Amino acid sequence: MKHITFVSSCVVFAAMTALGQGCGSTSGSTFNEGTSSSSGSSGASSSSGFDPNSPDSGGGGSDDDDDDGDGGSCATASAEATRVPVYMLLVVDGSGSMDGYDGSVFVAGEREADPLAPTRPSNPVGQTGKKWIAIRGALSAFADDLAAKPDPNLAVGMYLFSSNATKPANQADVPISFVDAAHATALKTRLLPPVFPTGGTPLAASMNGQLPILKAYSPAAPVKPGGKYVLVVMTDGIPSDGRQACLNAASSALSGTPSVLTFAVGVGDVNANASTVYDELFVGDLAVKGGTAPAGCNPTWSDTNMTGTPCHFQITPGSKTAQQIQADFLAAVNKIRDTVSSCELTLDFSSGNVDPAKVNVEYTSGAGTTSQIKQDSANGWTYDDPNAPTKVILHGTSCDTLKADPEGKVKIILGCKTVKEPGPGGPN
16 A cells, blocks of 8 residues: 655555556456546547646646635645555356257267367367357466466455356355465366267256355455455256246345445347247346446347347357357456446545545556546536545546556545546535
8 A cells, every 4th residue: 555645735645556457458348448447437528527738737637625815735635546446257158059969969060179188078079159168268268377476455266056067055155255376277178178068958957056055255455355255157058956936036236235346247149949948038037136227238138139238248159150150248347347346445534534526537558647537427427425425436448548558547636625637427
């Protein structure tokens, strides 16, 4: 934690967080869109809260109502800000359908030569389901990316249900942990040959077994405390133990303590039989019940109602290759990571009384250029609760700018009159 310093009569906390860590772009990723639940929509306004031409005044704008009345120090208190940590558990479908098996035969067109198992005993020899090759590759790339940029604000674990190496649903599989090189290897190894998909889709049992493990997670150094709890369900099938039980689990987790957000990634063709093969309505409902449906999504999105966008992450294999499906999986998991962890900064007002009308935010790029981010709900920053703020949340282009610069740094400035973006996007 950096110390509080004084700059041009204002208290400055340098939240020297490399915001790109844990949410930097990788090849094939589509998460850098600026429309996540944490970063908000860029909105229709053409104004931007991020002002690259703003000089570094150090005071966050003029102090028109200087408390001491003589133009001297406007500092009234100090505060600290840190990124909100995330504790993420991946629940991965290892059922037979991920191997292109429909319960009786391998489906034509759903399998490819497996680059990691060219001699695998199969029909034909050396082939594996495209969906399995894809999710294995995507999550391996995800783990490698996390290990390349170790982030104490993110801990990740995994539970693989079914497969030829399944574990009891109420036991930890790959434990939630800080992702260094060793833990990345553990995540990847869980999906590598000789592990292959087989069996049914006991999703309800898996969720009900793993949610208590996630909720009981207590971060240990270097992972930071006070984080969000996130469950990510990745599946291609119909739960063999009931859809409603899965929805109930997601709903209860959201309303429980600690609250758990449930994201849903569905991989399947929307024209498939919804009773026996793939039900996109169920996957969308899982996201809704889990509290992760983006604003404006269509909760009844399906093959008969494709207006708008689905509430879940939809991956449609169709005639795509395993490599193309892998890119879709990787984009989805990166978008989830981005949504929950990019642009929220926690404020600590315990060291003094801070006037929420006298807080400003500045950004320093990796190249050393300092700019001001104005208070603006579209493309600047807002509080989580204007009456009792605990977080500063960055939105739209300001969030995108920070995410795009791994070396970018944020300063939370206290004591000087808040500079706001005029117009519809700015606070009243």
